[in-house]
Amino acid sequence: MSALIELTSLTKDYGNFRALDDVNLTVQPGITGLLGPNGAGKSTLIKVLLGLVGINQGSGHVLGFPLGTSIAQIRTQIGYMPEDDCYIHGLSGIDSIQVAARLSRIPATEALRRGHEILDFCGAGQERYRLVETYSTGMRQKLRFAMAIVHDPKLLILDEPTSGLDPEEREAMLNRIRVLARDFHKSVILCTHILPDVQTVCQYVVILAAGSVRVSDSLETLCRVRDPSVTVSVTGDAQRLQTLLQSRGVRAEAAAPFQLRVPGEAGQLNAVLWSAAEETNCVIRGLTPSRNSLEQIFLDAVREVHRADS
Amino acid sequence: MPIHNLGYREWKGELEPSSTRWTVVAEIGIRRAWRSSWLRRMMFFAWVPAVVMGFMIFLFEQAEKDGGAAGVMFTNLSRAFLQGERSAEGMPRLDLSELLASGGKSVAERRHLFWSALLLNLFRRSQPLILIPIIGLIAPPLISQDIRSRAFLLYFSRPLTKIQYILGKAATIIVYLSMITLFPALLLYFVGVLLSPELTVLTATWDLPLRIFLVSAIIVIPSTSLALMLSALTTESRYASFGWFAIWIFGFLTYSSVVPFSRPGDSSIAECVSLFHVFSDVAGWLLDPHFATTGVETRLILLGVLTAVSLAVVYRRVSAPMKI
Numbered sequence: 001m002s003a004l005i006e007l008t009s010l011t012k013d014y015g016n017f018r019a020l021d022d023v024n025l026t027v028q029p030g031i032t033g034l035l036g037p038n039g040a041g042k043s044t045l046i047k048v049l050l051g052l053v054g055i056n057q058g059s060g061h062v063l064g065f066p067l068g069t070s071i072a073q074i075r076t077q078i079g080y081m082p083e084d085d086c087y088i089h090g091l092s093g094i095d096s097i098q099v100a101a102r103l104s105r106i107p108a109t110e111a112l113r114r115g116h117e118i119l120d121f122c123g124a125g126q127e128r129y130r131l132v133e134t135y136s137t138g139m140r141q142k143l144r145f146a147m148a149i150v151h152d153p154k155l156l157i158l159d160e161p162t163s164g165l166d167p168e169e170r171e172a173m174l175n176r177i178r179v180l181a182r183d184f185h186k187s188v189i190l191c192t193h194i195l196p197d198v199q200t201v202c203q204y205v206v207i208l209a210a211g212s213v214r215v216s217d218s219l220e221t222l223c224r225v226r227d228p229s230v231t232v233s234v235t236g237d238a239q240r241l242q243t244l245l246q247s248r249g250v251r252a253e254a255a256a257p258f259q260l261r262v263p264g265e266a267g268q269l270n271a272v273l274w275s276a277a278e279e280t281n282c283v284i285r286g287l288t289p290s291r292n293s294l295e296q297i298f299l300d301a302v303r304e305v306h307r308a309d310s
Numbered sequence: 311m312p313i314h315n316l317g318y319r320e321w322k323g324e325l326e327p328s329s330t331r332w333t334v335v336a337e338i339g340i341r342r343a344w345r346s347s348w349l350r351r352m353m354f355f356a357w358v359p360a361v362v363m364g365f366m367i368f369l370f371e372q373a374e375k376d377g378g379a380a381g382v383m384f385t386n387l388s389r390a391f392l393q394g395e396r397s398a399e400g401m402p403r404l405d406l407s408e409l410l411a412s413g414g415k416s417v418a419e420r421r422h423l424f425w426s427a428l429l430l431n432l433f434r435r436s437q438p439l440i441l442i443p444i445i446g447l448i449a450p451p452l453i454s455q456d457i458r459s460r461a462f463l464l465y466f467s468r469p470l471t472k473i474q475y476i477l478g479k480a481a482t483i484i485v486y487l488s489m490i491t492l493f494p495a496l497l498l499y500f501v502g503v504l505l506s507p508e509l510t511v512l513t514a515t516w517d518l519p520l521r522i523f524l525v526s527a528i529i530v531i532p533s534t535s536l537a538l539m540l541s542a543l544t545t546e547s548r549y550a551s552f553g554w555f556a557i558w559i560f561g562f563l564t565y566s567s568v569v570p571f572s573r574p575g576d577s578s579i580a581e582c583v584s585l586f587h588v589f590s591d592v593a594g595w596l597l598d599p600h601f602a603t604t605g606v607e608t609r610l611i612l613l614g615v616l617t618a619v620s621l622a623v624v625y626r627r628v629s630a631p632m633k634i
Contacts, residue, residue: 050467072328072469080467086460089451090342102334103468105325114321121318147464152321176318184318 004187010058019044021211031181033198034191036208079153081144083160093128104151122146137164156188195294207301214301229290232260236282244276328469335478343448359436360494363428364501371505418514426597433525433593449537450550452479458545472628483534492526525593532613535620542627
């Protein structure tokens with residue numbers, strides 16, 4: 001499987017400020033969450049990928065095309081949804097999407113037909129005939145998403161696609177992203193601050209901080225813990241259960257009232273836990289395997305930078 | 311969910327060439343501008359002078375053929391529209407009746423002279439006056455609104471270069487300006503050809519379409535560049551409108567107050583402050599065979615510099631939002 005994006009020693013300066021510092025990154029096909037605190041360099045990285053800003057050092061390939069020299073080819077195959085509330089003044093929703101398709105070199109009649117199809121896919125109704133200036137935040141968000149996918153790009157770069165959406169719309173938006181990736185093999189770079197969104201849809205995670213890549217791995221690998229454990233929630237005498245487990249060689253310890261933390265994999269511990277619970281007349285209400293939370297991974301990556309800075 | 315909702319479908323068609331993407335930008339501008347009822351009214355009135363002049367060509371041909379009432383009418387109309395020593399704006403006018411009456415001129419020579427005079431009047435008097443409000447209506451929002459609504463990210467994340475974007479915006483203005491300068495003048499010329507008794511008129515007046523193109527280009531290109539620059543300098547289109555009208559009005563007033571007091575021969579720089587008069591002089595140089603050519607080089611250089619500086623500023627401003 002060839003990499004979607006390959007960046008080597010990429011550096012970008014804005015005057016004296018280094019926005020990207022020796023970025024080495026490989027992005028595989030699939031859905032990748034691009035995370036980072038404000039000012040981490042996410043927007044600059046996206047602009048570099050789109051050829052909107054030049055680079056000072058380094059090299060890279062996007063979809064097999066070299067950065068800097070094949071801007072038109074790269075942009076033809078990328079769908080970009082900006083975070084900013086941007087729109088073309090004086091156009092209706094359907095006109096805007098037709099213009100977006102035509103700018104991506106789709107013929108005019110096809111662009112109109114496809115514009116309607118995509119707006120249907122995005123759940124837009126008759127409001128498509130209204131001027132964009134009159135749209136609500138959520139509707140504008142949907143329109144920007146539709147404009148990003150109207151030309152059937154191979155790679156989607158979505159900058160905060162769910163911000164400003166109500167829970168129902170947010171779920172629908174994530175679902176659309178999932179459908180595009182799963183059924184149509186689109187690769188997606190999801191740039192967001194909403195970590196549960198990343199945890200829900202992404203396969204890979206890249207964390208940028210202070211202009212450099214801190215974490216880049218699959219979500220599964222990142223969430224896998226080095227010393228697995230199971231948190232057991234019980235009703236009854238947890239103290240007795242803990243003592244019994246310890247007498248059987250299981251290092252159980254109290255995590256909270258009515259909660260025990262037991263080191264080991266959930267699958268291996270099931271039998272001993274259930275039999276001990278039966279013997280002590282405890283009811284097991286939940287078995288939760290420990291996982292590294294994305295939030296913790298994110299905070300660790302960012303704190304590392306702060307420590308290095310101080 | 312609509313009954314015709316097909317979900318997402320892949321698209322496998324043939325892409326259009328990327329070199330024509332500027333036409334999409336131009337089309338947006340043209341369609342948006344055309345929604346203004348004021349613009350439609352002004353476009354209508356912009357064609358009135360051409361219609362009147364077309365009627366005068368008809369009268370000229372009638373007068374040449376059999377004189378009589380048509381001849382009298384033609385003389386009166388040409389006096390009313392084309393004759394005079396100096397106009398109120400200080401522009402020298404073509405003394406047509408004297409030229410036409412001067413002996414030894416063939417019909418073909420008189421026709422060339424008359425058509426040139428008509429075109430000169432069109433480019434010098436009527437059309438510049440309509441051009442100012444039309445650009446003032448179309449141009450200010452063209453780039454300023456894109457800056458304000460951050461539309462640059464939508465344009466430039468697609469295979470569209472900054473030069474294509476500027477070309478598309480410029481084409482919006484050029485299309486409308488051509489409709490009030492180039493096309494009426496060409497139509498006037500073709501009306502003249504159609505009303506002429508023989509086709510030899512084409513050989514006698516072959517240079518006029520070329521001159522029409524040149525005059526139109528000299529008026530349209532600097533005006534477009536200047537208007538785009540003003541639009542690119544602000545996010546508020548009303549400031550760009552104000553700047554546009556201020557340049558013309560203050561230029562005109564300065565010219566009117568300075569030139570009458572300047573000594574003959576050293577007024578060329580002072581005369582350049584008014585774009586209206588600069589265009590008028592260059593049009594006169596191209597269309598009036600009796601025009602004194604002093605100072606035309608200065609005006610042409612000024613228009614060239616104005617165009618180059620304006621386009622450089624536009625390019626810089628269009629690039630700026632990407633550098634943040």
